[in-house]
Amino acid sequence: MSKGTGFFKALGRVSLGVLPSLIAIAIGLAFGFVILLISDSSRAVDGLKMIASGGFTGGMKGTGNVLYFATPLIMTGLSVGFAFKTGLFNIGASGQLLMGAFAGIYVAHNATWIPQPMLWVVCLLTAMCAGALWGMIPGLFKGLLNVHEVIACIMCNYIGLYGVNYMIRNSNIYDRLKNQTVNIPHAAIPRWGLDEIFHNEMASGFKDASSVNGGILIAILLAVVMYFVLNRTTFGYELKACGHNRDASRYAGINEKRSIIFSMMIAGALAGAAGGLIFLAPSNGPSIRVEEILAPQGFSGISVALLGLSNPIGIIFSGLFVAYISQGGFFLQRLNYMPEIIDIIIAAIIYFSAFALLVQNLIATAGRKRSARREREDDADDAAVPEEEAST
Amino acid sequence: MDNVSEKTAKNTPEIAPPEYVIEMLHITKDFPGIRANDDVSLQLKKGEIHALLGENGAGKSTLMGVLFGLYSAEKGEIRKNGKAVRIHNPNDANTLGIGMVHQHFKLVHNFTVLENIVLGVETTKGGVLRMDEARAEVTALSQQYGLMVDPDARIEDITVGMQQRVEILKMLYRHNEILIFDEPTAVLTPQEIDELMKIMKNLTSEGKSILFITHKLNEIKQVADRCTVLRKGRCVGSVEVAGATREQMSEMMVGRKVEFEIQKAPMKPGGKAALVVQNLTVRSKHHGKPRVNNVSFAVRQGEILCIAGIDGNGQSELVYALAGLLAPESGRIFLGDEEITRDSVRQRNDAGLSHIPEDRHKHGLVLDYSLAENLILKNYHKRGFQQNGFLRFDKVADYAGRLIKDFDIRSGQGMRTPARSMSGGNQQKAIVAREICEDPKVLIAVQPTRGLDVGAIEYIHRRIIAARDEGKAVLLVSLELEEVLSISDRILVIYEGEIVADLDGAGATAQELGLYMAGSRKGEAV
Numbered sequence: 042m043s044k045g046t047g048f049f050k051a052l053g054r055v056s057l058g059v060l061p062s063l064i065a066i067a068i069g070l071a072f073g074f075v076i077l078l079i080s081d082s083s084r085a086v087d088g089l090k091m092i093a094s095g096g097f098t099g100g101m102k103g104t105g106n107v108l109y110f111a112t113p114l115i116m117t118g119l120s121v122g123f124a125f126k127t128g129l130f131n132i133g134a135s136g137q138l139l140m141g142a143f144a145g146i147y148v149a150h151n152a153t154w155i156p157q158p159m160l161w162v163v164c165l166l167t168a169m170c171a172g173a174l175w176g177m178i179p180g181l182f183k184g185l186l187n188v189h190e191v192i193a194c195i196m197c198n199y200i201g202l203y204g205v206n207y208m209i210r211n212s213n214i215y216d217r218l219k220n221q222t223v224n225i226p227h228a229a230i231p232r233w234g235l236d237e238i239f240h241n242e243m244a245s246g247f248k249d250a251s252s253v254n255g256g257i258l259i260a261i262l263l264a265v266v267m268y269f270v271l272n273r274t275t276f277g278y279e280l281k282a283c284g285h286n287r288d289a290s291r292y293a294g295i296n297e298k299r300s301i302i303f304s305m306m307i308a309g310a311l312a313g314a315a316g317g318l319i320f321l322a323p324s325n326g327p328s329i330r331v332e333e334i335l336a337p338q339g340f341s342g343i344s345v346a347l348l349g350l351s352n353p354i355g356i357i358f359s360g361l362f363v364a365y366i367s368q369g370g371f372f373l374q375r376l377n378y379m380p381e382i383i384d385i386i387i388a389a390i391i392y393f394s395a396f397a398l399l400v401q402n403l404i405a406t407a408g409r410k411r412s413a414r415r416e417r418e419d420d421a422d423d424a425a426v427p428e429e430e431a432s433t
Numbered sequence: 434m435d436n437v438s439e440k441t442a443k444n445t446p447e448i449a450p451p452e453y454v455i456e457m458l459h460i461t462k463d464f465p466g467i468r469a470n471d472d473v474s475l476q477l478k479k480g481e482i483h484a485l486l487g488e489n490g491a492g493k494s495t496l497m498g499v500l501f502g503l504y505s506a507e508k509g510e511i512r513k514n515g516k517a518v519r520i521h522n523p524n525d526a527n528t529l530g531i532g533m534v535h536q537h538f539k540l541v542h543n544f545t546v547l548e549n550i551v552l553g554v555e556t557t558k559g560g561v562l563r564m565d566e567a568r569a570e571v572t573a574l575s576q577q578y579g580l581m582v583d584p585d586a587r588i589e590d591i592t593v594g595m596q597q598r599v600e601i602l603k604m605l606y607r608h609n610e611i612l613i614f615d616e617p618t619a620v621l622t623p624q625e626i627d628e629l630m631k632i633m634k635n636l637t638s639e640g641k642s643i644l645f646i647t648h649k650l651n652e653i654k655q656v657a658d659r660c661t662v663l664r665k666g667r668c669v670g671s672v673e674v675a676g677a678t679r680e681q682m683s684e685m686m687v688g689r690k691v692e693f694e695i696q697k698a699p700m701k702p703g704g705k706a707a708l709v710v711q712n713l714t715v716r717s718k719h720h721g722k723p724r725v726n727n728v729s730f731a732v733r734q735g736e737i738l739c740i741a742g743i744d745g746n747g748q749s750e751l752v753y754a755l756a757g758l759l760a761p762e763s764g765r766i767f768l769g770d771e772e773i774t775r776d777s778v779r780q781r782n783d784a785g786l787s788h789i790p791e792d793r794h795k796h797g798l799v800l801d802y803s804l805a806e807n808l809i810l811k812n813y814h815k816r817g818f819q820q821n822g823f824l825r826f827d828k829v830a831d832y833a834g835r836l837i838k839d840f841d842i843r844s845g846q847g848m849r850t851p852a853r854s855m856s857g858g859n860q861q862k863a864i865v866a867r868e869i870c871e872d873p874k875v876l877i878a879v880q881p882t883r884g885l886d887v888g889a890i891e892y893i894h895r896r897i898i899a900a901r902d903e904g905k906a907v908l909l910v911s912l913e914l915e916e917v918l919s920i921s922d923r924i925l926v927i928y929e930g931e932i933v934a935d936l937d938g939a940g941a942t943a944q945e946l947g948l949y950m951a952g953s954r955k956g957e958a959v
Binding site for chain 2: 291
């Protein structure tokens with residue numbers, strides 16, 4: 042077989058893999074359009090255009106901002122997706138993210154003896170370690186006591202939230218006036234020239250830069266690493282085996298308890314990295330506000346993972362898409378849509394997009410039916426189409 | 434593979450003589466990707482026992498499912514007493530007097546026998562159950578047909594054989610005339626099988642008609658009047674049982690001659706003990722009683738030692754303890770001279786213990802992994818398959834390719850086929866290939882041929898015997914007496930967690946084993 046056909050076959054497989062996600066996105070957009078129609082039918086078409094053109098509305102700056110907002114989404118998506126691949130539902134990304142963020146900021150503010158160019162690296166690694174530790178708790182419960190990880194994760198989200206609030210208030214990183222953490226510009230992730238690409242040139246010669254920074258490259262790098270861990274290593278082979286069939290893994294001599302704990306730790310580390318990448322962003326990056334709201338990126342990560350069908354490479358794109366759509370929603374305000382409606386529309390689109398898995402199953406079933414029917418028609422001359430029955 | 438030479442199905446008469454109580458004519462049933470029944474016809478006379486013979490996957494159960502209303506056929510017609518009928522669901526079947534004993538009984542375990550029998554057709558008065566009338570009828574029925582069952586016993590307390598009688602009573606209570614038995618003997622002891630055969634004859638002498646699904650030729654010879662043979666979804670033909678030999682029927686079923694006697698060289702004496710079990714006691718979490726009670730035995734090199742017994746007498750727990758999946762309460766296990774009682778599963782595997790598990794879907798395979806990934810399930814971590822933690826896919830592919838070729842494992846897309854989409858026989862072949870090719874010292878094979886067709890059984894038996902001849906010690910755990918008798922060198926019988934007999938493989942008979950298995954005799958040999 043020549044190389045060319047092999048390439049096209051591979052291409053065909055990839056496009057078949059992406060198809061469910063694209064269909065899901067289309068359904069999501071259609072649903073968003075319905076809400077637009079209901080809330081203000083006169084501007085609905087413009088609104089849909091606005092959403093669809095998404096981040097590009099803001100020119101290069103807007104595009105850069107899409108990358109900036111996509112960074113934590115890719116990370117939490119990876120966190121959830123990795124857990125999915127190993128048979129676990131990590132709904133605790135929020136808590137892990139917050140723990141990572143706190144640890145990162147704490148080190149950034151206090152470990153000033155570390156040379157400046159290295160500081161952000163140390164902070165990011167600390168954030169990942171903190172996330173891993175926080176993820177390990179549900180892992181331990183699941184592995185050793187067979188407590189379902191969803192319950193443990195949800196509890197850890199709230200313990201994490203209030204714990205971090207408490208720790209911030211009682212540490213030197215608390216900015217009492219603003220009720221948030223202090224700024225840590227000295228530990229910012231470098232921009233690596235991305236701001237040179239993603240900015241809008243103003244008439245006065247002023248560069249209106251986007252918030253994009255090196256974080257997006259780190260996120261993509263980590264996604265590629267996760268892809269290799271899952272698909273190329275014995276470690277990934279073990280973790281996936283445990284996810285698919287815990288009994289068979291035990292029978293094969295895999296330490297399934299250890300695998301579950303490791304899976305949750307890695308998922309936690311990825312969510313922790315999300316926290317690090319958000320709060321170590323340059324130019325007065327955001328600070329953790331002391332309030333009683335779980336980090337929304339943790340839950341968006343579930344949608345991102347589902348839309349990307351838990352494939353790390355797919356998650357890069359689904360993370361970008363969700364950020365892109367959210368930016369589009371931001372610009373909807375120009376058409377006088379109320380912010381609440383915009384939130385609903387964006388949430389609906391993301392929610393429906395997460396149906397990619399369902400669409401994938403539907404496509405698979407339809408494919409099986411079609412091949413069965415073709416087989417039948419091949420050897421039955423009379424064209425009576427018998428009714429199909431989905432029984433197994 | 435479609436050249437069916439003896440295809441007589443097309444010759445079914447267009448106008449049925451009224452002697453047939455049920456006719457299924459030209460039935461075709463498709464499942465996604467597979468045609469389970471292809472133009473199959475079957476005619477059941479009133480008062481006869483009609484066997485439906487075929488290998489696993491030949492379409493027997495599907496055909497009966499169509500008759501019982503579980504599936505609806507794409508083509509074909511069902512007639513009762515010469516009149517065309519439509520059966521959409523089991524209730525329709527019931528109305529037409531068709532009843533079925535499923536392979537896995539459909540009983541409520543914490544209900545009594547009587548409650549199970551009346552379930553769904555209770556006699557009530559003003560919403561209140563009237564059990565007395567039902568009790569009288571059930572008692573009368575069981576006397577009429579010689580089915581001795583205590584109506585007030587709970588299902589969980591009675592034997593499998595008794596549970597089957599409850600299923601039969603359920604059909605009788607519903608006044609069913611056509612009784613379908615789906616592999617009814619699979620779970621019974623030889624004595625219970627004899628009883629069942631008697632009951633079946635009783636039923637037909639009282640005017641009932643029986644359809645009897647099986648792949649065991651002895652039983653057909655014993656009770657059936659006629660026999661319809663299916664192969665690969667097609668009807669091979671119907672024969673009068675009295676005029677056909679076992680060999681003829683098996684050839685119809687498999688499509689080629691089958692060797693009943695497995696060629697086996699006598700065991701080489703003087704093999705060293707390879708697996709030694711001393712005073713092993715295993716207690717499961719849910720049962721107070723020990724499931725394995727103070728069991729000791731040794732398997733020698735070059736020997737097939739078989740543990741025979743009825744399902745649920747501690748075989749599974751014994752094997753789990755040997756394989757490291759369940760910690761024993763007391764006792765010691767040695768592999769050669771090394772004690773492995775406290776070793777992990779991985780340590781045992783690497784020390785030379787292979788294990789063909791009882792449940793190939795639960796333990797044997799990761800169904801969502803490809804065939805190749807499943808073939809390296811136990812040695813992916815060994816040098817040669819990995820380097821610095823990275824899987825070496827080229828080596829994996831070489832190895833998988835070799836096993837697939839050696840063991841003739843068939844699948845749609847070769848080694849990339851998901852294990853889930855493979856047939857049961859090929860899944861089992863994959864497991865056997867994996868376990869034997871690890872070059873173990875001891876091979877534990879639990880029900881290695883469960884649910885497989887005659888061809889595959891023959892093949893797997895030959896492989897196990899070949900492993901023995903190479904000097905491996907084989908511990909075979911089996912519920913099939915035929916299997917036990919045909920390939921064992923030595924037989925231990927387990928009853929309620931204890932070894933009750935130690936017999937020579939060549940001298941044992943099914944009757945003798947049956948007595949031990951039912952616990953009615955205890956040997957002194959241990």
